[in-house]
Amino acid sequence: MNRLWFRISGLSGILGGLVLFAGDMLLYYNDSGTDLLKNMGNSSDLRIILSGISALVATWLYLIGLSQVYYAFKPSSVNIIKIVVICFAAIFIIYGIVHAEYIAIAVTAKLSIQNQLNIAESTKLATQTNNILRLFAYPFFAVLSFLFIKQVWIKKTLYPRWIILFFPLIPFLFKDIVSSLLSGRAWLIIMGGYLNLLIVFFFLASTISLWNKYPGINENKNKQ
Numbered sequence: 001m002n003r004l005w006f007r008i009s010g011l012s013g014i015l016g017g018l019v020l021f022a023g024d025m026l027l028y029y030n031d032s033g034t035d036l037l038k039n040m041g042n043s044s045d046l047r048i049i050l051s052g053i054s055a056l057v058a059t060w061l062y063l064i065g066l067s068q069v070y071y072a073f074k075p076s077s078v079n080i081i082k083i084v085v086i087c088f089a090a091i092f093i094i095y096g097i098v099h100a101e102y103i104a105i106a107v108t109a110k111l112s113i114q115n116q117l118n119i120a121e122s123t124k125l126a127t128q129t130n131n132i133l134r135l136f137a138y139p140f141f142a143v144l145s146f147l148f149i150k151q152v153w154i155k156k157t158l159y160p161r162w163i164i165l166f167f168p169l170i171p172f173l174f175k176d177i178v179s180s181l182l183s184g185r186a187w188l189i190i191m192g193g194y195l196n197l198l199i200v201f202f203f204l205a206s207t208i209s210l211w212n213k214y215p216g217i218n219e220n221k222n223k224q
Helices: 003-028 036-041 045-072 078-114 124-135 137-153 161-166 169-173 175-181 184-192 194-210 215-223
Strands: none
Touching: 003 036, 003 045, 003 078, 003 184, 003 194, 036 078, 036 184, 045 078, 045 194, 078 124, 078 137, 078 194, 124 137, 137 161, 137 169, 161 169, 161 194, 169 175, 169 194, 175 184, 184 194
């Protein structure tokens, strides 16, 4: 893996997060207020379609970005590398599927507004499906969090220890605190795309920390 691809893969992860964040905003951001269901129901057909497409594009970009994580974990054992990559990949794929399923919520919300139906009741089934899909990510996230933090802390990766602060688990734990500090459009933007912003910050921190490191050289040093 050459240095150029090492950097491009990190930038791909950042771009993936920004694409899916844009997909969130296509559903949530409008002048209807901060009620996410009503905002989705008032989104145009084009915005809903583009938001759905963003899930596929972002998932591809996320998976390309995993190349950087893979080589950053080269000093770890082969089994740990495999588990970390598989967990990351599983989470990113679930992210994409969950976002794509939001299209069902948005379309149902749109129909309920157009036909003057109860929006909460109309979107209940699609929302329940979305919540169930999210549950599949938790076991992968638990295993990944343990291995990632442990390996970085004992210096079995190319990452510096400060990268732990940008690992998604840490800012995720502060989600409710962040939410309580925001209001209006700031709340809508930050909380509407919170999970994808976490991935953007992670890949940004990862790319910055590894920018001048060459995987082949660092790997050889660790083997000596």
